[in-house]
Amino acid sequence: MKQEFREGITIYSQIVSNIENAILEGELKPEERLSSLRESAVEMEVNINTIMRAYNLLEEEGILRKKRGLGFFVSEDALKIIQKKRREAFYQNTVPELSKTLERLGINVDDLIEALKKEGTS
Structure with missing residues (x-):
């Protein structure tokens, strides 16, 4: 099945993100072999070098392991590594922007917390 890619973001980055999302959502489990x-x-109807670049990047980050002659597998620590990586990005990128938005809209932190609780987030 052909994957739809967004403009403005490299294809290999989108593949990395999609694999990470699959691990976060439990679709790919530790020690599971990737295609x-x-x-x-x-x-995905992309060049094999694009896939290789994505898999190699994930291997460098410790998210995938390469078993010679067998392929790439999800590492035991993949979930923790991705959560740490995404958490750092969240605090570095999303929180400052959220803070600015809250200030612009006159929303206080208590109101935000209450809204998050209503959405089921603790």
């Missing part, structure tokens, strides 16, 4: 480079390239 081969060729299979993924055909499925």
Whole structure:
């Protein structure tokens, strides 16, 4: 099935993000084998080098492990690594922007917390 890619973001970055999301959502589990480079390239209709770049980046970050002759597998620590990475990005990028938005709209932190509680977030 062809994957739809967004403009303005490199394809390999989107593939990395999609794999990370699949791990966060439990669709990919520790020690699970990913599709081969060729299979993924055909499925997503992208160049095999693009897939290789994404898989290699995830391997460098410790999210994937390469088993010689067998392919790429989700590492045992993948979930923790992704959560840490995303948490840092959240605090670095989202929180400052959220803070500015709250100030612009005159929303205090207590109101935000109450709204989050209503959404089921603790």
